[in-house]
Structure formats: structure tokens, C-alpha cells
Amino acid sequence: MADTNLRLVWVYPDLLSTYGDQGNALVVERRAQQRGLAVERIDVRSDQAIPTSADIYLIGGGEDRPQRLAAERLRRDGGLNRAVDNGAIIFSVCAGYQIMGHEFVNDLGEREAGLGLLDVTSGRGGAERCVGDVLGDIDSRLGLPQLTGFENHQGVTQLGPTAQPLARVRFGHGNGTGDGTEGAWNDTVFGTYMHGPVLARNPLIADLLIKFALDVNALPAVDDRWYEALRAERIAAATQPA
Amino acid sequence: MAGNTEPLSPRSKLAVTAGRAAAAVSRAAGRGSGSVIGGKVALRLDPDLLARLAQHLDVVLVSATNGKTTTTRLIAEALRANGGVVSNALGANMPAGITSALAGGSDSQYAVIEVDEKYLAGVARDVTPKAIALLNLSRDQLDRAAETRMLAEHWREGLSSSKATIIANADDPLVVWAASSSPNVVWVAAGQEWKDDAWSCPSCGGVLQRPGDDWVCGDCGFRRPVPSWALHGDYVLDPHGSSWPIQLQLPGRANKANATTSAAVAASFGVAPQVALQRMYTVAAVAGRYDVVAYENRDIRLLLAKNPAGWLETFSLIDPPPAPVILAVNARGADGTDTSWLWDVDYSRLAGHPIRVIGDRRLDLAVRLEVAGVDFQVCGSAQEAVATCPPGRIEAIANYTAFQDLRRVVGN
Numbered sequence: 001m002a003d004t005n006l007r008l009v010w011v012y013p014d015l016l017s018t019y020g021d022q023g024n025a026l027v028v029e030r031r032a033q034q035r036g037l038a039v040e041r042i043d044v045r046s047d048q049a050i051p052t053s054a055d056i057y058l059i060g061g062g063e064d065r066p067q068r069l070a071a072e073r074l075r076r077d078g079g080l081n082r083a084v085d086n087g088a089i090i091f092s093v094c095a096g097y098q099i100m101g102h103e104f105v106n107d108l109g110e111r112e113a114g115l116g117l118l119d120v121t122s123g124r125g126g127a128e129r130c131v132g133d134v135l136g137d138i139d140s141r142l143g144l145p146q147l148t149g150f151e152n153h154q155g156v157t158q159l160g161p162t163a164q165p166l167a168r169v170r171f172g173h174g175n176g177t178g179d180g181t182e183g184a185w186n187d188t189v190f191g192t193y194m195h196g197p198v199l200a201r202n203p204l205i206a207d208l209l210i211k212f213a214l215d216v217n218a219l220p221a222v223d224d225r226w227y228e229a230l231r232a233e234r235i236a237a238a239t240q241p242a
Numbered sequence: 243m244a245g246n247t248e249p250l251s252p253r254s255k256l257a258v259t260a261g262r263a264a265a266a267v268s269r270a271a272g273r274g275s276g277s278v279i280g281g282k283v284a285l286r287l288d289p290d291l292l293a294r295l296a297q298h299l300d301v302v303l304v305s306a307t308n309g310k311t312t313t314t315r316l317i318a319e320a321l322r323a324n325g326g327v328v329s330n331a332l333g334a335n336m337p338a339g340i341t342s343a344l345a346g347g348s349d350s351q352y353a354v355i356e357v358d359e360k361y362l363a364g365v366a367r368d369v370t371p372k373a374i375a376l377l378n379l380s381r382d383q384l385d386r387a388a389e390t391r392m393l394a395e396h397w398r399e400g401l402s403s404s405k406a407t408i409i410a411n412a413d414d415p416l417v418v419w420a421a422s423s424s425p426n427v428v429w430v431a432a433g434q435e436w437k438d439d440a441w442s443c444p445s446c447g448g449v450l451q452r453p454g455d456d457w458v459c460g461d462c463g464f465r466r467p468v469p470s471w472a473l474h475g476d477y478v479l480d481p482h483g484s485s486w487p488i489q490l491q492l493p494g495r496a497n498k499a500n501a502t503t504s505a506a507v508a509a510s511f512g513v514a515p516q517v518a519l520q521r522m523y524t525v526a527a528v529a530g531r532y533d534v535v536a537y538e539n540r541d542i543r544l545l546l547a548k549n550p551a552g553w554l555e556t557f558s559l560i561d562p563p564p565a566p567v568i569l570a571v572n573a574r575g576a577d578g579t580d581t582s583w584l585w586d587v588d589y590s591r592l593a594g595h596p597i598r599v600i601g602d603r604r605l606d607l608a609v610r611l612e613v614a615g616v617d618f619q620v621c622g623s624a625q626e627a628v629a630t631c632p633p634g635r636i637e638a639i640a641n642y643t644a645f646q647d648l649r650r651v652v653g654n
Contacts, residue, residue, distance in 0.1 A: 014441035014449060018381065023585030023613075030613045045441070047449040047460070063389040069447045132579070150580055197585045200609050226612050230605040 005037040006213055007054035011080070012046045015070045016096050019152065021060025023197030024091065028056060028206045034222045035210070046070060050079025052086060055213035061094030061153075061195045064107035071099045071112050084117055089188045089212050091205075093198065094153055097183065097191030098122040101157065117189045119160035125176045129154050134172030134194060135238035136182050139164055142208060147182065148201045148234045149194025157193075159184050166192055171238045188212060201234060203227045250294060257288035258295075258345045265342065277330070281338030284345065292337060295344035296369035299328070299353040302507060303369070303406075305362040305397075306377030308552045310335070312492065312528045313377060313500040314356040319525055320508035320518035325351030332529055336361055337368075352511070359393055363400020371406045375507050377432065377500070379416040380439045380551040381586070383578030390439050394420045409506045411499075412469040415457055419444035422467070430506050431455075431472035432499035435558065436551030438586065473502040478515055480505070486515045491526045494559030530649050537652040538625075539633045542568075544654060546645045548577070550586035556639050563594035566631040568624070570601040570640035570648055577642045581606045589614040595637075598627035601644045624651040 010025045025041060032039045044050055046069065050057075057080060062070065074080055084090060090100065098104035101120035106112040114122075129152065136147040147167040156176040159165060166183030167174065174182025174193055183192035190209075192198055199206040207219055250258065261284030265277060284291055302321070304314045311333045318329045328347025330339055335356040344353055357365045359379070366374060376397070381390050397420035401408060410421035412429040416439065421427050433455075440457075443450055448461025458465035470481040476498065477485040486505070488498050501522050508518035527533040531546045545560070547553040560567065573579050581603050589611055597618040599607045604620050611618040621627040624647070628636065640648050 013438075017438065017586075019580065020582030020585030023582065023610075026585065026613050030615070045449060063391060065391065065447060066442055069442070150582065152580060195582060197582055200585070200606075200613065226605065226608040230609050233605050 004040040006032050006039045006056070006210065007051075008032075008039055008041045009051060009054045009057045010041065010043045011050065011057055011059040011096070012070050012073070013043050013060075014045045015066035016060040016062040018060065018062045019094070019195040020197050021058070021093060021195070024058050024060070024093065024199045024206075027197065027199040027203060028058070028209060031203060031206050031222065032210050035219050037210075046073045050074070050077050050083065052079050052082040054083065054088060056209050057083060057088055057090045059090065059092045059096030059099070061096060063095075067095040067099065067104070068106040068108070068112055070095070071104075071106075071114060074099060074115060075113060081115055081117065084189060087188065089209050090117065090190065091199075091209055092189075092191045094155070094193055094195045097193065098155055098157065100189060100191050102160075104155070118184050118186055118191055119163040120157050120184050120191065121160070122155050122157040125154050125156045130173035130176060130193070132172060133234060133238035134169055134174065134182065135235055136167035136169040136172070136174065138167045139185070142185075144202070144204050144208065146235060147194065148231055148238065149192070149198045151193050152195060153193050155193065157184070157191075162186055166190060200227070201231060254288050254291055254294050257284040257291050260284060260287055261342060261345060277332070277334045277342040278336075278338050281334075281340070281342035281345075285338055285341050292341045292344065292365070293368045293370075295341065295347075296353060299344070299347065300351060300511065301353045301355060301369045301371040303355050303357050303362065303366060303371045303374045304377070305357045305359055305374070307359065307380045307382050307549060308555070309377050309496055309500045310356045312497060312525075312531070313375060313504055314354050315525055315528050316500055316504040316522045317375065317507050318352075318354040319521045320504055320513055321352045321354060321511060323508075323513050323517050323521055324511060327352045327354055329354045330356055337365060340365060360396075363396055366400055366404055366406065371404070373407045373409060373507055373510050374401070374404065375503050376408060376410040376417045376421055377503060378411055378414045378434055378436075378551065379420070380436050380549060381583065382549040383580075390416065391442075391444060394444055397421075398423045407510050409503060409510065411503070412467050413455065413457075415440040415450060415464075415466075416444055418467060419464070427467075428471065428506055428510065429467045429469040430503050431469035432502050433473055433495065434551075435495070436554050438550070471502060471506040473499050478502045478505050478519065480509070480515050484515070486519055488519060489523050491523065492528070492532050494555060496555040496559075530645070530654050533654055535652045535654045538628050540628055540631060540636050541634065542628065542636045542638050542652055544645065544648060544652070545637060545639045546642070547639050548641050550583050553587040553639070557588075557591045560637040560639075561635055564596065565634075566596040566598065566636050567592055568598045568600060568627045568631075568636060568638040569607055570624070570638065570644035571604065571607050572602040572641060572644040572647070574602070574643045577644070584610045589616060592616055596631065598630060600624055600627050601640070601647075624648055
């Protein structure tokens with residue numbers, strides 16, 4: 001597609017698409033199209049090679065065994081690491097976030113190597129899952145409004161020195177480390193426990209990814225009425241005890 | 243083996259009586275039918291009551307993510323050709339509700355019992371069923387339910403020692419994985435429109451190849467079994483190669499699939515397909531689902547869809563545009579509090595319909611529809627949504643508690 005302005009890859013929907021993860025791809029696609037961009041979205045199954053020259057890569061959450069299979073296949077493929085070397089942007093969620101790190105605990109209870117694209121290491125928390133609405137303040141260097149999301153995970157992710165927390169939670173658990181951090185980012189690689197359609201609740205994160213990809217400072221405004229209404233409702237809900 | 247000929251033990255009798263008393267109190271207090279509280283009281287007094295109540299009945303269990311209440315009803319109607327049937331027809335599908343239903347069936351021959359997916363293995367162990375119908379498995383309420391593949395694994399372990407005839411959907415790889423540990427399986431090609439929980443081989447984790455209606459794992463060879471029954475268009479194909487027309491009042495492909503499975507179950511009890519299918523025609527609505535209700539000069543069809551697979555099947559049965567569609571979504575306890583599944587549903591299929599959006603989580607739906615690029619109108623109430631639609635048919639699709647809310651509004 002010669003006239004494509006934005007190439008968007010959704011990584012392994014056959015394994016990592018458990019909590020509405022397609023929503024993140026749909027939101028980026030829609031908001032880019034609303035800015036007049038021609039978007040090519042490529043859904044890459046886990047028996048296919050990861051293209052290395054796309055702009056934005058989205059990787060979602062999943063169950064424990066698919067997470068291990070995804071990590072094995074991504075390590076073998078190597079394409080995601082090459083894409084980041086080429087300057088690509090990665091936005092990863094939950095199981096996908098853990099895979100971006102150095103290692104995580106797999107379904108067999110063993111330590112499984114990740115891709116090392118984020119300086120984080122993940123393990124399992126206690127028996128209690130973190131489930132519910134989350135509210136946090138996003139790293140001020142990113143210039144974004146509050147983070148609103150829904151979490152449903154048992155993971156605990158420790159950040160190393162070169163990873164920055166994506167946000168500090170006011171309500172909810174985030175990285176599960178008890179220090180109030182949620183998610184991580186470094187340069188062009190982002191990870192979060194806010195699963196499913198975190199970009200539907202935080203459309204300006206989607207815009208940030210598009211701006212990084214196009215290397216521009218601003219995008220034309222779009223009608224964010226419904227996003228704003230949803231954000232206001234969910235931010236209020238996060239501050240109420242369940 | 244007709245009816246409960248042997249008397250229950252004094253302890254079981256007491257348990258049944260205490261359960262009925264608790265149910266009566268619950269009803270009197272206006273807290274529903276009382277079947278669950280009654281069953282809980284009875285099971286506490288006699289933990290083996292479920293097994294004892296079932297021992298004189300020919301039991302059929304029905305489990306699935308979607309369609310279990312309807313299929314339970316269809317099988318019950320079919321088996322009534324042979325004898326009395328007791329059933330948890332209103333969908334109280336956990337052990338307490340099942341106990342309560344069985345306690346009401348002292349002179350029945352058959353028990354046709356819907357079972358919640360999570361409880362299937364345990365109930366199958368307790369009641370020694372003759373047949374178990376397995377329809378489909380897909381993502382549902384992930385904030386509180388087990389992971390879908392783990393559920394299939396749980397079924398597989400629980401059913402491996404069962405002597406029941408398993409009647410299972412050959413088109414759902416997770417169901418095939420769950421059933422294929424059993425010695426006695428009747429495979430039914432019932433179809434499954436939703437495929438996004440089974441791209442990964444349940445056996446080895448390889449990627450499933452899906453040429454046409456077939457499926458096979460490229461890595462380990464786990465594949466679709468050869469079905470002996472099939473849904474083919476509007477017909478049931480039986481193992482002898484005969485085809486029988488399906489005539490239902492219930493709409494949609496999914497209900498034809500449910501009827502096909504039900505015909506296979508009925509045949510295992512000696513009810514011929516044409517007899518079974520004729521009896522299924524009498525079912526017009528199931529616990530309010532599919533009911534068409536006259537309200538404010540409109541005919542509102544009430545459709546329940548609780549998860550992505552259910553919504554997908556529902557979209558394929560509604561009237562074409564310009565039929566207006568009301569979408570209602572809540573996220574209360576019984577619905578699951580996580581709304582991310584809205585993003586697994588392809589709402590662009592509603593393009594061309596006037597769409598009205600209601601329910602506690604109408605703003606989640608609004609963003610979802612905005613991103614899908616379809617027009618919609620957010621309304622504050624069901625009354626307001628109906629008032630904005632022209633007289634005539636309205637398709638109302640709602641998830642669990644939103645459906646109950648809607649029924650109350652339209653007086654169903």
C-alpha cells in the first residue's frame with residue numbers, strides 16, 4: 001500500500017486477545033483515520049512472522065498458557081526486537097506487558113524469558129486477583145490527563161532503573177508491588193496492566209502513539225464527547241468503594 | 243425405570259420439607275421463586291440429597307456458555323413424548339437450584355437439568371446422568387469466571403470417568419477437547435459462529451487451521467471428529483442419513499443448532515427425530531427470552547445476549563434495517579463487572595439500523611459504537627428509547643440484569 005501513512009500491527013490475536021484487546025487496535029485505527037491518515041492494520045497470528053517495519057505494535061492480555069506460547073514464539077521470531085531497533089512503538093497490556101520485560105512466571109510455575117524490551121521483571125502475586133476500576137496520574141513528561149482503566153490480573157511487576165512507571169495509582173493496584181506504580185515505559189515501549197480497551201478510556205494515549213509514529217507534536221482535534229463522558233463516569237466510579 | 247418408586251430416607255424427606263418451607267418463606271418475602279434458598283437449606287441438612295433425588299430418574303445434563311436454558315427446555319419437551327419430566331426450567335443451574343428442581347419431580351421419569359459450566363463435573367459425579375449435552379464454550383464474565391480453556395480442561399477431567407452418553411458439538415474445538423476423554427460420545431455438527439476462543443489447539447497449543455467448516459491442528463493433528471448428527475440449513479441430518487425439517491417458533495441459527503443437539507439427545511432415549519422436533523415447535527419463549535411484547539404501540543422482541551458469542555448469534559437473527567435496535571448493557575455482579583467484552587463484539591454489523599443505547603454502562607457502549615463508526619442515540623431509560631422509535635417491531639438486545647430490567651419495564 002504505497003499511500004499508507006500508518007502501519008499498525010496487532011500481535012498474536014490468536015493467543016493474546018482475551019479482554020477486548022482488539023479495542024486498542026480499533027481505537028488507534030479510528031483516531032488515525034479521523035485525522036485523514038490511511039491506516040494499514042495487520043493482524044499477525046502466532047504462526048506468522050512479525051513484520052519489522054511497521055509503526056505501532058499492539059500486544060494484549062491472555063491466559064497463562066497462551067502467554068507462555070506467545071513468549072516462546074516471539075523470542076524465536078525476533079521481529080519485535082528488530083522493529084524496536086527500527087524505531088517502532090510498542091503498546092503492551094497485561095500478559096503482553098510481562099512478555100516485554102526480562103522474565104515472568106509461566107503457567108508451569110517456571111521463570112520464562114521475555115523480550116527484554118522493558119526493564120521490568122514480573123512474578124505472581126498472592127491468591128487474590130486485582131480486579132476493578134483504576135485511577136492514576138500518568139508520568140507528567142507524557143503530558144497526558146489522568147489514567148482510567150480496569151484491571152484484572154494477579155501479576156506483580158518490578159521496575160528496573162531504566163524503566164519509568166507509566167502512572168502512579170490513586171485507586172487500584174497497577175503493578176501490584178504496593179509502591180503505587182502502574183505500568184512502565186521507556187522511549188517507545190509502553191506496558192500497562194489496564195487491560196482491554198485502555199485506549200478507549202484514554203484516547204489521548206492513542207493519540208500520543210500516533211504522534212510518536214508520525215513524529216509530530218499535535219494532531220487535529222476530533223469529537224471526544226463520548227470518550228469524555230465515559231472518562232468522567234469511570235473516574236467517579238474508581239473513587240467510590242465497591 | 244419410571245418415577246421415584248423407593249421412598250426417600252427420613253433424613254432426605256426432612257431436608258426436602260425444610261427446603262420447601264424455606265422456599266415458601268422466600269416467596270412470601272417477595273424474593274424470587276425461592277428455589278435457590280430452598281435448595282440451599284435442603285442440601286445443608288442432607289449433603290447427599292442431590293444424589294438421592296436423582297437416583298430414580300433418567301438424568302440429562304446440559305451445559306454450555308450459551309443456549310443451555312433453551313436447550314434444556316427443548317430436550318424436556320422432546321422427552322415428554324415418553325414420560326414425565328422434571329427440569330430447572332427457569333435457569334437456577336447451580337447445585338442448590340438443581341436440588342430444588344429435582345425435589346419437585348417425585349413422579350417423573352426424566353430429569354433434564356441445566357448446569358452452570360463451573361459445576362458440571364461435580365453435578366455429573368453426583369447424579370450419574372444417562373446423557374450429557376455439551377453445546378459450546380467461550381469467554382464469559384472473565385472478571386470472575388475461570389479461564390475458558392481451564393474450564394474445558396475441568397470438564398475433560400470430570401467427564402473421563404462418566405458412563406453417560408456425551409452429546410457434543412464437533413464444531414467447537416474446546417468442547418471436543420472436553421468430551422474426547424469419554425468413551426461414549428455422539429458428535430453433532432451444530433456449528434459455532436464465534437471462533438475467537440479456539441485458534442489455539444486445546445491439546446498442544448499449536449495454531450488451528452480452519453479450512454471451511456473443518457478444523458485441524460497443524461502441529462499435533464487434533465482435529466474435528468466425524469459427526470453422526472448435523473445441522474444442515476433448516477434440517478437435522480440423523481445418523482441414518484435421513485433429514486428432518488426444523489420448525490421452531492424460536493428464531494435464529496443458534497436455536498436450530500440447539501434443536502439438532504436436542505434431537506440427538508432425544509434419540510438416545512428412543513424418541514424419533516420427527517416426534518422430538520414436532521414437540522420442540524411448541525416452545526415459543528424461554529424465561530422471557532425471544533418473547534415479543536406489545537408495549538406503547540410497539541412490538542418489542544426481547545433478546546438476551548451475555549457475551550461476545552451470544553451477541554454475534556443474536557445479530558444474525560434480528561430483522562434487517564430499518565428495524566430499530568435497543569442495546570442495553572449493565573455491569574452488575576450477575577453480568578460481570580468488566581465491560582471489555584464489548585470490544586470483542588462486531589457492532590459494525592448493526593450499520594443501517596437506528597440504534598438506541600440504554601443501561602448502566604451506556605457510555606461504554608457509546609464509545610464502542612462511535613469507534614465502530616455507526617450512528618446511535620444514548621437514552622436515559624427504556625421508556626425514552628422506545629418513545630424515539632416508530633411504531634412496529636423493535637429488537638431489544640440486553641445482557642443479563644439489563645434484560646431483567648427491560649422485562650420489568652415492558653411488563654413481561
